[in-house]
Amino acid sequence: MQTETILYIILAGIIALSLALFQYMYKTKKRKRVDFLLVFLRFITLFSVFLLLINPKFDSTTYFNEKPNLLIAVDNSESVKYLDQDQKTRELVVLLQQNKALNERFDIAFFSFGKTINSLDNLSFDEKQTNPTVVFDQFSQVYGNAIAPLILISDGNQTYGNDYEFAAQNYKQAVYPVILGDTTQYTDLKIEQLNVNKYAYLKNKFPVEIIAVYNGSEEVSTQLTVSSGNTIVYSENLTFNHEQSSRLVNMSLPANSPGVHSYKAELKPLSNEKNTVNNIKNFAVEVIDRKTHVAIISDIMHPDLGALKKAIESNEQRQASIIKPSDFTNLSDDFQQVIIYQPNQNFKEVYSEIELLNLNTFTILGTQTNWLEFNKLQPYMQQTVTNQYEDFQPSLNSNYSVFIIDDLNFSDFPPLQTEFGATTFSLPIETILYKTVSGIQLKEPLLYTYEVDQKRAAVLNGEGVWRWRAQSYLDEQSFHDFDNFIGKIVQYLDSGQQRSRLNISYESFYNGTDNVILTAQFFNKTYEFDDTANLEITVKNKENEQSQTVPFILKQTNFQVDLSGLEAGDYEFTVKTQHENISQSGEFKILEYNVEQQFLNANVSKLQNLANQNQGVSYFIDDIDALVPQLLNDERFVTIQKSIKKVVPLLDWKFLLAFIALSLSAEWFIRKYNGLI
Structure with a gap:
């Protein structure tokens, strides 16, 4: 006092x-x-x-005493069971849970991880993917300022995510890997990697690249075959030895009919080979009968052009070319649709040619648009010319009903810049994104679509979409979401189908390790998104005729269903509403592939490097007697007396x-x- x-x-x-x-x-x-x-x-x-x-x-x-944390993360993936380490892992976890000295010295927290990390309830070893990176990323955020050594119980084989050895550099704590497996080398043949495009074009040939690897000392011979159904479409004899332990095989396969075609690449197994699962890889190719060629017409240089080209060409079904307005007349027959970027007085012939060929257009406007000329070139949108510019942020219209738009957190995207002033329209439009200024949503469209005289058009009234693509990568570590967003606009302009109250989005085929997620949108009779709808999907396996019905779950602006638990095979499905006679049907294929069964050994060197990098010690699971004394005697892990005043x-x-x-x-x-x- x-x-x-x-x-x-x-x-x-x-x-x-x-x-x-x-x-x-x-x-x-x-x-x-x-x-x-x-x-x-x-x-x-x-x-x-x-x-x-x-x-x-x-x-x-x-005053109070704060014990150091001890984090124990256990690999719950299928590879642990495949390496016959599951029972030893369970016994180790029980041993750590019941050790009185450890519990007196540390606050112990148990976790399991596969593709994601969870609190340890039980160990089933059924995770389809292994991503140790998520362990270090999340622990760095939660325990960054505390004493929290980590026991990582894993075989070290990663199948998903960024390299965990680099992610562990951000985790400023000691790491003690417990290695599940041994260093015994087995004679083995495997298909290390198979590269193929997702799409091919009818009457063309598509390339396939296979990397085959041999682990052994003696010279061996095998046969590589690629088959489609019961037909072998490619065959080659391969020889391996200690010096030549890998082979690169390139081939070209014909695409004779449209649709999804599945193939199986297989190395004939050796007589003493322990793991034959990794001798086989299934892949599929969707053969399409045409390719969309998009013209990006611009009279200026701008980063948006490169971003649009990259986004469009991320789908092998599409190709984009950046050309000047003066060149379009001579090349117009090569394109199926057009992106008009910031038109000016040089676009008069471009608009005439588009009208003559009846092409669908995607117009992007901005600060370098000649607005007086643009108002003359087309009659559907008239912009008040103020010669002043404003930054507008996007806000998603959840009632957009023409096709499915996923919310990419548009409200957090950088603003686009365009002309300030009122805009009038001479025909009905469908708004995808509204303009937002200082958090206030305006009743003015930023991105919209319309249809007139059996022609489709989209207009983005703002420049700077390259920043959106960059922000999407920062948020998701991938350009996929933004590229898919642009792809849906291009697909809309490339499609002539009528608007439906029920829209389904899905892939033609999924790899065995992919998440099989289908999305749907349902609209009421006035084409407003109906978030009260009850949608369900009935999926039937074509081979065994087994079917199941699963409800959709509402996720913000669409409905989703996760069918990742389905076995490999061909499936047909029907999505319908429970209260109205509206349904949509389709087909997809799931390829058989288990990445967790591709390993014969633990990745010992990587786990040992991880221990050295993070000032810990690695142990094999058969030799962990020194682990507990090491933790108990380490002076870095002491109880700290703290006070609260x-x-x-x-x-x-x-x-x-x-x-x-x-x-x-x-x-x-x-x-x-x-x-x-």
Whole structure:
């Protein structure tokens, strides 16, 4: 308590006593015992009131011991079971859970991980992917400022995500890998990698690249075959030895009919080969009968052009060419649709040619658009010309009903810049994105579509979409979401189908390790998104005729269903609503592939490097007797005494008020009893 506060309390006591004496003793000739009692009660009342006003406080310090954390992350993927390490792993986890010395020394937290990380409830070893990177990323955020050594129980084989050895550099804690497996080398042949395009074009040939790897010392021979159904479409004999342990095989296969075609690449196994699962890889190619060629017409250089070209060509079905307005007339027959970027006076012939060929267009406007000329070139949109520019952020219209648009967190995207002023339209439009300024959504479209005379068009009234592509990569570590967004616009302009109240988005085929997720949107009769709809999908395996019905789950602006648990095979499905007779059907294929069964050994060197990098020690699961003593004797992991200093009131104001009321009541009662009132 401060000296100043103590002086105030002493002064308050003097004043309270003086006032009490003045009231009951001043000019009183005959003092009675009751007067002294009344002086005391009045003193108590006044002194309590003064204490309430002064509100004296003092510092309260409490001490507590904080034990270091011990994090235990267990690999729950299928590769652990395949390496026959699942039972040993369970026994190790039980041993750590029941070790009294460890529990007294550390606050222990158990986790399991596959593609994601979760609290450890039970170990099933059924995760289809292994991503140790997620362990280090999340622990760095949660335990960055604490003492938290990590025991990583894993075979070290990663099948998903960024390299965990680099991710561990951000985790400034000791790491103790427990290696599940051994270093025994087995004779093995495997298809290390298979590269093929997702799409091919009818009557063309598509390239396939196969990397085959041999692990052994003797010279061996095998046969590589690629088959489609019961037909072998390619065959080659391969020879391996200790010096030539890998072979690169290139081939070209014909695309004779449209649709999804599945293939199987297989290396004939050796007689003493332990793992034959990694000798086979299935792949599929979708053969299409035409390719969309998009013209990006611009009279200026801008980063948006490269971003659009990259986004369009991320789908092998599409090709984009950046050309000048003067060149379009001579090349117009080569294109199926056109992107008009910031038109000016040089685009007059471009618009005439587009009208003549009846091409669909995607127009992008901005600060370098000649607005007076643009208002003359087309009759559907008229922009008020102010020669002033404004930054507009996007806001998604959840009621857009023409095709499915996923929310890419548009509200967090950088703004686009365009002309400031009112815009009028001479025909109905469908708004995808609204303009937003300072968090306020305007009733003006930023991105919209329309149809007129059996022609489709999209307009983006803002430049700077290259920043959107960059932001999408920063958010998701991939350009996929933005490229898919642009791809859907291009697909809309490339399609002639009628608008439907039920729209389904899915892939023609999925790899065995991919998430099989289908999305849907359902609209009411006025084409507003209906988030109260009950959608369900019935999926049937074509081979065994087994079917199941699964409901869709609402996710913001669409419905989703996860069918990742389905076995490999060909499937047909029907999506329908429960209350209306509206449905959509389709087909997809799931390829058979288990990446977790491709490994024969633990990745010992990588886990040992991880331990050295993060100042820990690696142990094989058969030799972990020294692990617990190592943790208990390490002076870096000590219990820390911490203190919490709080400033608390000397007296509770509730008790003071009760004390004041009690003393006043007693004083009044005594005075009343003695006839002083």
